[in-house]
Amino acid sequence: MCGIIGCVGHGADTTDVLLEGLSTLEYRGYDSAGVAVANGSVDVVKQAGTIDELVSTVQGNTPDGAVGIGHTRWSTHGPPTDENAHPHVDCTSDVAVVHNGIIENYQALREQLEAEGHTFESDTDTEVVPHLIETELAGGAAPEAAVRQAVDQLEGSFAVAAVISGCDAIFAARHDSPLVLGLDETAGGDHHYYLASDVPAFREHTDRVVYLNDGEFTRLEPDGWTVTTLAGEPVEKAVDTVEWDPEETGKAGYDHFMQKEINEQPRALRQCLSERVDELDGTVDIGDLAYLNPHGVHLVAAGTSYHAALYGAQLFRAAGVPAQAYLAHEYATGTPPIGDELVIGVTQSGETADTLSALRGARARGARTLAVTNVVGSTAARECDDAFYIKAGPEIGVAATKTFASQLVALNTLSIGMAPSKDDREAIAALRDVPADVQQVLDESNAAAVAEQYLDSEAYFFIGRGHQYPVALEGALKMKEITYKHAEGFAAGELKHGPLALVTSETPVFAVVTGEDERAQKTIGNVKEVEARGAPVVAVTDGVSDVSRYADHVLSIPESSPQTAAVVANVQLQLAAYHTAAKLGRPIDKPRNLAKSVTVE
Numbered sequence: 001m002c003g004i005i006g007c008v009g010h011g012a013d014t015t016d017v018l019l020e021g022l023s024t025l026e027y028r029g030y031d032s033a034g035v036a037v038a039n040g041s042v043d044v045v046k047q048a049g050t051i052d053e054l055v056s057t058v059q060g061n062t063p064d065g066a067v068g069i070g071h072t073r074w075s076t077h078g079p080p081t082d083e084n085a086h087p088h089v090d091c092t093s094d095v096a097v098v099h100n101g102i103i104e105n106y107q108a109l110r111e112q113l114e115a116e117g118h119t120f121e122s123d124t125d126t127e128v129v130p131h132l133i134e135t136e137l138a139g140g141a142a143p144e145a146a147v148r149q150a151v152d153q154l155e156g157s158f159a160v161a162a163v164i165s166g167c168d169a170i171f172a173a174r175h176d177s178p179l180v181l182g183l184d185e186t187a188g189g190d191h192h193y194y195l196a197s198d199v200p201a202f203r204e205h206t207d208r209v210v211y212l213n214d215g216e217f218t219r220l221e222p223d224g225w226t227v228t229t230l231a232g233e234p235v236e237k238a239v240d241t242v243e244w245d246p247e248e249t250g251k252a253g254y255d256h257f258m259q260k261e262i263n264e265q266p267r268a269l270r271q272c273l274s275e276r277v278d279e280l281d282g283t284v285d286i287g288d289l290a291y292l293n294p295h296g297v298h299l300v301a302a303g304t305s306y307h308a309a310l311y312g313a314q315l316f317r318a319a320g321v322p323a324q325a326y327l328a329h330e331y332a333t334g335t336p337p338i339g340d341e342l343v344i345g346v347t348q349s350g351e352t353a354d355t356l357s358a359l360r361g362a363r364a365r366g367a368r369t370l371a372v373t374n375v376v377g378s379t380a381a382r383e384c385d386d387a388f389y390i391k392a393g394p395e396i397g398v399a400a401t402k403t404f405a406s407q408l409v410a411l412n413t414l415s416i417g418m419a420p421s422k423d424d425r426e427a428i429a430a431l432r433d434v435p436a437d438v439q440q441v442l443d444e445s446n447a448a449a450v451a452e453q454y455l456d457s458e459a460y461f462f463i464g465r466g467h468q469y470p471v472a473l474e475g476a477l478k479m480k481e482i483t484y485k486h487a488e489g490f491a492a493g494e495l496k497h498g499p500l501a502l503v504t505s506e507t508p509v510f511a512v513v514t515g516e517d518e519r520a521q522k523t524i525g526n527v528k529e530v531e532a533r534g535a536p537v538v539a540v541t542d543g544v545s546d547v548s549r550y551a552d553h554v555l556s557i558p559e560s561s562p563q564t565a566a567v568v569a570n571v572q573l574q575l576a577a578y579h580t581a582a583k584l585g586r587p588i589d590k591p592r593n594l595a596k597s598v599t600v601e
Helices: 011-024 051-059 106-115 128-138 143-151 257-263 265-273 287-291 304-318 328-333 353-364 379-383 402-418 424-444 447-453 468-483 492-497 518-532 562-584
Strands: 003-008 032-038 042-048 067-073 095-103 156-164 170-175 180-185 191-196 208-211 216-221 224-229 297-301 323-327 342-347 368-373 386-389 459-464 486-491 509-513 537-541 553-556
Touching: 003 011, 003 095, 003 156, 003 170, 003 216, 011 032, 011 051, 011 067, 032 051, 032 095, 032 156, 042 051, 042 095, 067 095, 067 156, 095 128, 106 128, 128 143, 128 156, 143 156, 143 170, 143 216, 180 224, 191 216, 257 265, 257 562, 265 402, 265 424, 287 386, 287 402, 297 304, 297 328, 297 353, 304 323, 304 342, 304 402, 304 468, 323 328, 328 353, 342 353, 342 402, 353 368, 353 379, 368 379, 368 402, 379 386, 386 402, 402 424, 402 562, 424 562, 447 553, 447 562, 459 468, 459 492, 459 518, 468 486, 468 509, 468 562, 486 492, 492 518, 509 518, 509 562, 518 537, 537 562
Parallel strands: 297 323, 297 342, 342 368, 368 386, 459 486, 459 509, 509 537, 537 553
Antiparallel strands: 003 067, 003 191, 032 042, 032 067, 095 156, 156 170, 170 216, 180 191, 180 208, 216 224
């Protein structure tokens, strides 16, 4: 959840590079932030609050040094205070450490260190690490050996980076939390090296990256870098090239990243479909994945990705493949029987801890695994047997938008490619129309006006059936994430089994109704039920049915197939949530208590 940045080789600009990197990582946490720069000593500046507030503080007290590390925090142990902000130091202030993850045995380590005379200043689990390094240094270990020996005592998940006074190097290790290196080795010029939780932190400086695996340790110095195992054995690492431009992580003139990313969806969906869908031939090309021919599918995911997994399970079942979606954290601790099922992990970042745990458990039981992810080189992509990329481009807003739409489209292509049928040509034609249909919604939506009508509502409810049910869940999640208003999504048929008791004239109901089949007619029946109880109704519809007769407001979408209509209807719900949050003055890109990539269980 937290964001780590480190850099070597920038001299007097070290602090500025760290702060720039932290600003691009703020989606990973924004409770507190800090930097540590090492030269003859270690200088630390940290505080509760945003990166902008840290920048203001640093301007009058810029640390100076050749190497440095920084951190932006999402609180797990201890509240967001100056004391709990990273980096943390040892008793001598000669060691500074940043950490992402959870050290499960920190309490025992802390008690041991306190018994030895160490003094702690924070409530965090991280603070044990610099004190462990201090102990090893005091025992005569060299800096690198001291960090290794300290890391060897940790249990849990961690990406740890450390700097030590008098040593122009960054030492870092990874276990179950992401860490990536950036290499800027211009021939004949100065060399600059970076490490971070995510590529955007240094993408402005280089597109050459090295992804660390679990159990690996790195040392970055002005004249080079090495990667070894935690035991010290050399590891040969591939250097990858990032294909997206650094400009893609900017706001491009929009007020919020979320607004920008909602509007980027037509392009993102075209990228997802590119070279995969041939409408003229009526075929889908998913490469060797087409030969998997699964007898069953388990989809594991969390949050927004779980809603995509629910949708994907429906697609596979409709294609004749038994499929079930599972919450990853439940799957990991209570794995159902696995025969020859394909286990698909749906994860935007490829680093979601719960999903990785579920996938690892499935692999340990002999299942073939597939990652559906946005991030090339992510842990899920590397650890699974296969990977299928949604190709949405970088997404900075904490609330997922374009990645969710791209997940839905990617799962469509996978289900068609793995289980082809005679109806594929019509489905493929509808898929090819999705980017244009989404663009039409963006151009014509009246969601801002609808949002204005219901700003004072007590709660918001979302209903749908079939493919529209996961979209209703996602619409509710978006509303609660960024507006802080109570919102719930339901399968429309469940209303009368309890939720109807919550419906009043102060609870607008967003009903997603497309087509005019049996599901649509039954959902219209549910609309009439809430209307009869005085609830205002907002219909998200393609106009094929007569649901608009019973609605107070209509959010229109182009007519499409049942599967792809869900993708398009979702955009109207995104816009409704966005405009509600904007009119309420919420911090849309930094919703309280949330972070973009959930890398702890």
